[in-house]
Amino acid sequence: MSTNTMRRAATGVIGLAVAGTLTLTGCKNGNEEVAPAQSSAPAAQPSTPEGYGSAQPSTGASTGGGGAAAPSGGTAKAGQTFKIGEAAQFPFKSGSTTGDIALTVTAVEQGQASDLDALKLGDKVKGMVPYFVRYTVKNVGTTDLSFSSVGHVKGTLSDGSEAQEVSVIGDYAKCPHESLPKGFTNGKTQTGCAIALAPSAQTKVAGAMYWGDPFGLAQGKALYWK
Numbered sequence: 001m002s003t004n005t006m007r008r009a010a011t012g013v014i015g016l017a018v019a020g021t022l023t024l025t026g027c028k029n030g031n032e033e034v035a036p037a038q039s040s041a042p043a044a045q046p047s048t049p050e051g052y053g054s055a056q057p058s059t060g061a062s063t064g065g066g067g068a069a070a071p072s073g074g075t076a077k078a079g080q081t082f083k084i085g086e087a088a089q090f091p092f093k094s095g096s097t098t099g100d101i102a103l104t105v106t107a108v109e110q111g112q113a114s115d116l117d118a119l120k121l122g123d124k125v126k127g128m129v130p131y132f133v134r135y136t137v138k139n140v141g142t143t144d145l146s147f148s149s150v151g152h153v154k155g156t157l158s159d160g161s162e163a164q165e166v167s168v169i170g171d172y173a174k175c176p177h178e179s180l181p182k183g184f185t186n187g188k189t190q191t192g193c194a195i196a197l198a199p200s201a202q203t204k205v206a207g208a209m210y211w212g213d214p215f216g217l218a219q220g221k222a223l224y225w226k
Contacts, residue, residue: 079220084108084207088223089140093213094148100141101150105208105225107134108155108196115174119166125197131155131163131205132175133194138187145184151177152212155196155205156224162217163196163205 076088087104111130137150155163168177175193184190196205207226211217 076223078215078222079224081224081226084225086225087136087138088210090223091214092141092145092148092150094145094150097143097145097148099139099143099145099148101145102138102140103150103153103210103223104136104138105133105153106136106191108132108205108208109134110205111174116166118172118174119168121166125166127200128164129198129201129203129205130166131196131198133196133205133208135192135194135208136189137180137192138189139180139184140186142186145180146182147179148184149179150192150212152210153192153194154209154211155194156207156209156226157198158204158206160207162209163198166195166197168195 074089076082076090080088082088082105084105084107087102089100089102092099092101109132111132113125113129115130116125133153133155135153139145154165157163168175175195177192177194178190180190181188194208196208198205207224209222209224211222215222
């Protein structure tokens with residue numbers, strides 16, 4: 001079965017992960033399942049639910065912006081903080097595929113509550129404000145990274161804690177998130193997006209983090225953008 005066929009079949013199934021509390025899975029038919037989830041939040045800082053996806057809100061404030069910047073030089077280290085628009089270069093692993101990428105968080109855009117309507121989350125996101133974390137991935141190594149998945153991008157709140165995230169399985173035009181395309185060789189780039197939720201209009205999603213291999217969620221183990 002092709003990747004596109006699988007994507008169409010899964011459209012409309014979404015997940016809302018709440019770090020340390022519950023994992024909620026919503027479907028367009030309204031059925032839900034609730035199961036306990038282990039906490040993966042930093043021990044020294046509060047965390048809120050998580051998720052990822054990508055989006056293009058019609059209106060909203062933007063923190064940072066612009067295209068992908070050239071890597072600042074050298075390999076990014078765990079705990080390192082970058083400016084929004086600045087690239088972090090590091091070894092990348094997806095399944096059995098390894099290579100090197102430059103990841104740039106290009107913008108953190110505030111959306112509208114109505115942007116979440118298509119995901120049928122209902123009261124789970126009542127009062128919350130969606131933000132769209134936009135990023136660019138560039139292959140800076142010699143390995144073909146075709147069909148690899150670059151996830152593990154999350155929003156962070158003004159106090160540095162993790163923003164709640166929404167996981168989308170399928171097509172969501174406001175915040176598309178797809179695997180790297182065929183022929184993703186040295187020099188190729190692709191954009192992605194992750195959905196982050198602020199708990200209220202008084203709290204902002206002000207930055208982002210990447211916690212995939214070789215980094216982690218523990219405090220000081222991820223890469224950060226502000």
